[in-house]
Amino acid sequence: MGLFSKETVKEPPNRSKREKCWESRDIYFRCLDRIEVENPFDKTKQDKIKKNCSSEDAQFSKDCVTSWVKYFKEKRPFDIKKERMLKQAAEENAEIIPLNK
Amino acid sequence: MLRFGLSPVKRSVLLRPRYFSLSKFALNDAKLPGSEQNAEKPKKKPLSRLPVGGSDYSQQTLKRNPIEFLTWKAVVVFVVFGSALTYVFTNEKEKLKLRREAEQNRGVGKPLIGGPFNLVDTDNNKFTQDNLQGKFSIIYFGFTHCPDICPDELDKLGLILDGLKSKHNIDLQPIFITCDPARDSPEVIKEYLKDFHPSIIGLTGDYDNVKQCCKNYRVYFSTPRNVKPGQDYLVDHSIFFYFMDPEGEFIDVLGRQYDADQAIDKIKANISAYQPRAEREKAKQGWLGFLYK
Numbered sequence: 001m002g003l004f005s006k007e008t009v010k011e012p013p014n015r016s017k018r019e020k021c022w023e024s025r026d027i028y029f030r031c032l033d034r035i036e037v038e039n040p041f042d043k044t045k046q047d048k049i050k051k052n053c054s055s056e057d058a059q060f061s062k063d064c065v066t067s068w069v070k071y072f073k074e075k076r077p078f079d080i081k082k083e084r085m086l087k088q089a090a091e092e093n094a095e096i097i098p099l100n101k
Numbered sequence: 102m103l104r105f106g107l108s109p110v111k112r113s114v115l116l117r118p119r120y121f122s123l124s125k126f127a128l129n130d131a132k133l134p135g136s137e138q139n140a141e142k143p144k145k146k147p148l149s150r151l152p153v154g155g156s157d158y159s160q161q162t163l164k165r166n167p168i169e170f171l172t173w174k175a176v177v178v179f180v181v182f183g184s185a186l187t188y189v190f191t192n193e194k195e196k197l198k199l200r201r202e203a204e205q206n207r208g209v210g211k212p213l214i215g216g217p218f219n220l221v222d223t224d225n226n227k228f229t230q231d232n233l234q235g236k237f238s239i240i241y242f243g244f245t246h247c248p249d250i251c252p253d254e255l256d257k258l259g260l261i262l263d264g265l266k267s268k269h270n271i272d273l274q275p276i277f278i279t280c281d282p283a284r285d286s287p288e289v290i291k292e293y294l295k296d297f298h299p300s301i302i303g304l305t306g307d308y309d310n311v312k313q314c315c316k317n318y319r320v321y322f323s324t325p326r327n328v329k330p331g332q333d334y335l336v337d338h339s340i341f342f343y344f345m346d347p348e349g350e351f352i353d354v355l356g357r358q359y360d361a362d363q364a365i366d367k368i369k370a371n372i373s374a375y376q377p378r379a380e381r382e383k384a385k386q387g388w389l390g391f392l393y394k
Contacts, residue, residue, distance in 0.1 A: 012245035015296040018252055067333045068248040069390060 011051060015064065016076040021064035025072050028060040038080050163172040175234070197392055199374035202383070203352045213349040214343065218314035220278065220306035223291035228304050233349035238274040238370060242320045244281035244336045245293040250357075252296075254340060259298035260361035269369050273300045280320060280338045282311040283328045318343060344368060348378055 024029065031053035032038075037045045049057070061069050126298065181318040215230075222228045241258060243251035258275055265271040277294065279285035284303050285293075305311065308326060312370035315322040315338075323337040342364070352371055355364050376384065384390065 009114050012284075014293070015252070022249070063331055064248075065246070067246070067335045071248050071335055 017063075021060075021068060024056075024063040027075060028056040031056045032076075039077040063079045117205055138302070142310050144386065178307040195370070196374040199371055200376065201372065201392075203374070205348075206353060214317070214319055215345060215349065216317040217319060218306075219310050220304040220314060221287060223303045224288045225287050227231050230304070230349050232239075232284060233274070233345055233347075236272070236274045236347075237258055237347055237368075237375075238276055238345040239355075239368075240276045240318070240342075240345060242278050242315065242318065244278050245272055245285050245337065246281065246333075246335065248335065250340055252343075254357065255297045255301070257361050258301065258342070259365070261364050262298050262300060264361060265368060266363065271369065271372060273368070276304060276312070277301050278304045278314060280311065280322050281324050281336045282306060282308050282343050283324060346375055350378075 026089070032040060035052045036050055037049060039045075040049065064072070124300055165241070217230045220228050239258070239261075241251075241254060243255070255277065255296075262273060262275055266275060275298065277290070279290060286303050287303070287305055294301050294303045306314070308324075312322055320338055325334075328334065340357055344352045344355060345351050352375075355367060359367065
């Protein structure tokens with residue numbers, strides 16, 4: 001439904017639209033945090049997501065264009081992983097070497 | 102005065118201060134050419150280390166102190182000159198390093214990054230590599246439908262531009278080039294850039310021109326050729342600021358790891374170290390040329 005009925009995107013989102021989208025995204029992700037789902041595309045957790053976060057998901061999809069929704073959802077597991085790695089590195093007092101000068 | 106100092110009689114005077122009054126006689130007797138004149142007014146003796154004007158010369162001896170000359174003035178002069186020299190040399194060394202780096206980035210012959218392009222700005226005026234002449238430019242590749250990184254980076258660009266202006270009074274020419282020519286018409290970019298720093302110049306062009314430009318700048322370009330109007334997709338692209346010199350040549354990239362302040366410092370350092378091509382060539386030919394190799 002949402003995928004195809006969505007009006008075509010000609011105009012790029014402006015600043016206020018972007019911020020609204022990011023806000024809805026954060027609300028949705030916080031909901032996923034609550035039910036401990038990392039990857040929103042995880043097949044085994046679809047029921048759980050639907051049950052607990054469907055309204056947040058709907059709002060997220062409404063405020064952001066479809067490609068962004070997909071992008072942010074795909075990005076989430078990587079961001080979590082990255083954060084975890086950095087945290088672990090900090091705990092072990094590892095030195096972070098910047099890759100490019 | 103020099104003649105005076107060289108005469109053997111005078112030397113003995115210096116070595117035996119107690120016989121000063123005697124030596125005065127000797128001087129008069131010797132009658133060296135020109136000594137008459139000097140003997141008449143022996144008040145100023147710049148090369149003598151004897152204190153002048155004391156009542157009893159026999160009491161006064163030369164100090165045997167090894168740090169005799171270590172007066173506070175000497176210390177001040179030493180510290181001032183020392184720090185000035187250290188400052189100058191570290192500064193020059195840093196500049197030389199940046200120049201060498203920039204030179205490596207420029208490459209030999211054909212530039213590694215950068216080169217000719219043929220695009221249009223948001224008012225449909227032609228914009229080519231010639232527009233890079235005469236000012237330092239900073240180029241960013243992006244697209245208007247970019248979800249999160251480009252807007253962040255463009256906001257950062259605004260901070261960089263304002264910081265350079267207020268801190269160092271430097272004006273850059275900021276350029277935004279789209280990698281999504283299918284959707285980003287000049288009008289769309291114009292509207293999009295209203296959210297950002299007013300001096301940013303937005304560029305687009307037809308598919309091939311944009312693709313060529315991205316290729317020259319080594320920007321990964323993934324926009325499909327035939328997209329239907331209104332289609333919703335994202336574009337992968339590299340996220341660097343390209344810093345170009347006033348001759349349109351590439352100097353350096355600034356990645357996402359720099360925050361605005363670090364970027365400002367880096368740009369400032371590069372601008373201070375910058376030498377135009379002719380000057381660079383000359384420096385390379387000169388006797389200090391080995392420093393650039």
